[in-house]
Amino acid sequence: MKRIKITTPENIEVEYTLAGLGSRTGAALIDMIIQGVMILLLAIALVLIGVFSPDFWSEYYGWIIGGTLLVYVLISYGYFIAMELSMNGMTPGKKIFKIRTIRSNGQPITLKHSALRNLFRVFLDVFAVGVVLIFFTKEHKRVGDYVASTIVVVEENKARPIMMEGLNVINEQYSHLISQKEYEILREYVHRKNDIEDCDYLRTELNKHFRKKFETEVCLKEWDDFITEL
Incomplete structure (x- = not known):
């Protein structure tokens, strides 16, 4: 092909x-x-x-x-x-x-x-x-x-399921979708979410941010579970 x-x-x-x-x-x-x-x-x-x-x-x-x-x-x-x-x-x-x-x-x-x-x-x-x-x-x-x-x-699904530890080595098709700053924010959130007082609000805002960012991208369905589980 x-x-x-x-x-x-x-x-x-x-x-x-x-x-x-x-x-x-x-x-x-x-x-x-x-x-x-x-x-x-x-x-x-x-x-x-x-x-x-x-x-x-x-x-x-x-x-x-x-x-x-x-x-x-x-x-x-x-x-x-x-x-x-x-x-x-x-x-x-x-x-x-x-x-x-x-x-x-x-x-x-x-x-x-x-x-x-x-x-x-x-x-x-x-x-x-x-x-x-x-x-x-x-x-x-x-x-x-x-x-x-x-x-x-x-439609190729070469990327593995997207998890926090794999965000910095994403499949080359998706690596441009998340900036280094966003990665650092997500990593900090994942490490501290159990100790954050208003975690539900922060989770909702992160969900909105990344869903809006990816909604026009071809790969949204690959990110959907990750976004939902934030």
Whole structure:
């Protein structure tokens, strides 16, 4: 599998494994199956309305068809946007195959990036253009990835569980997330928390600080247990 090095805005060099054609195709098929089930349910709902409420169908035919088309667009286009934004660059299919969409600078994707890349999925990838580009391009990108400046990488969990004693030797992907000053504060807190009078307040403030700091980072889930246990 091909690896790529990215320099983040914090000037940290991070190495990722690019997702290949097989994993991306498999993820896309799973997502298509989920979309297909949703569209099937929509069609069943239309049939039920036509069979059991013919008067309602006749009176509101235009509204029903218009609403159906709107829901279809949301399923075919909005599904990927909603999933990628709520699952930090993943969809159910991507999660199964352990791959993730990120920006070309290593940061998480935003609404703009997801909307752009998936717009081209709807209009071009149905003609297998995306498959061809993934296979032949250097960074395995679709047209949407080029336009939105995104890449799809393998979700690697190389870091060990994050504990206090391991904070100063964190996996290279995460070492830029905590400063030396923050490390010293955490170490002091851990050593003295049983003797601190207002420990609950301090714990809450530390939890808020680090959760806010990491909430936009790809690795939040790796830090989640550590933050919760502060």
